[in-house]
Amino acid sequence: MSRRMNQEDRPKATPSDEALVLLARKGDHRAFEDLTRRYERSVYGIAWSITGRKEDAQDVCQDAFVRAFLRLEDPAEPSKFSGWIGRIVRNASYDALALRKRNRVDQDWLRERDLATATTPDFDEALRLQRLGQAIRHLQAARSRRRCAAPPHRDGPE
Numbered sequence: 001m002s003r004r005m006n007q008e009d010r011p012k013a014t015p016s017d018e019a020l021v022l023l024a025r026k027g028d029h030r031a032f033e034d035l036t037r038r039y040e041r042s043v044y045g046i047a048w049s050i051t052g053r054k055e056d057a058q059d060v061c062q063d064a065f066v067r068a069f070l071r072l073e074d075p076a077e078p079s080k081f082s083g084w085i086g087r088i089v090r091n092a093s094y095d096a097l098a099l100r101k102r103n104r105v106d107q108d109w110l111r112e113r114d115l116a117t118a119t120t121p122d123f124d125e126a127l128r129l130q131r132l133g134q135a136i137r138h139l140q141a142a143r144s145r146r147r148c149a150a151p152p153h154r155d156g157p158e
Contacts, residue, residue, distance in 0.1 A: 015031075015034070016079065017035065017038075017078065017079055017080075017081040017082065018077075018078040018079035018081075019031075020032070020034050020035050020038075020081075021035070021072065021075065021078035021081050022078055024069075024072055025072055025073060025078075032069055032072070035068075035081060035085075036065055039081075039082065039085055040061065040065075042082075042086075043061050043064055043065070043085060043086075043089045044057055044058070044061050046086060046089045046090060046093065047060035047061050047064070047089055047092070047093050047096075050090065050093035050094065050097065051093050051096055051097060051100075056093075056096050056100070057093075059096065060089060060092045060093050060096050061089070063092045063096075064085065064088045064089040064092045065085075067088050067092065068084070068085055068088055
């Protein structure tokens, strides 16, 4: 039994990147959402391959799409959105790596400065605080790996 397809039965044509960019430039947020859905996996893949961390890659993805949205008028050829978003995510990934390195250097410098300037009576306190910070970071890492269950809640003293 053959049946003719009516308008609703026909598959809808997928709009091109160029069409979506032009619509998004005119304020159609749904068009930009479509672009985001279309490229989110490849953008995440680029970010993860550069940063090497899931959390950083997720942050970079969000940053890249925000940058793209804010600069949507920049690409001279909207049909080349994929290459443009690729450049944005690579730059955002390298920015994230530089920030991570800068933060690590700043933390090391502060730790060394604090220990070097500690007076003799306060040196033990500074060392105790450093060890306490290490223990807290260790517990947080263990909890995030779900190896450490939260202690049971108790009502009142025993």
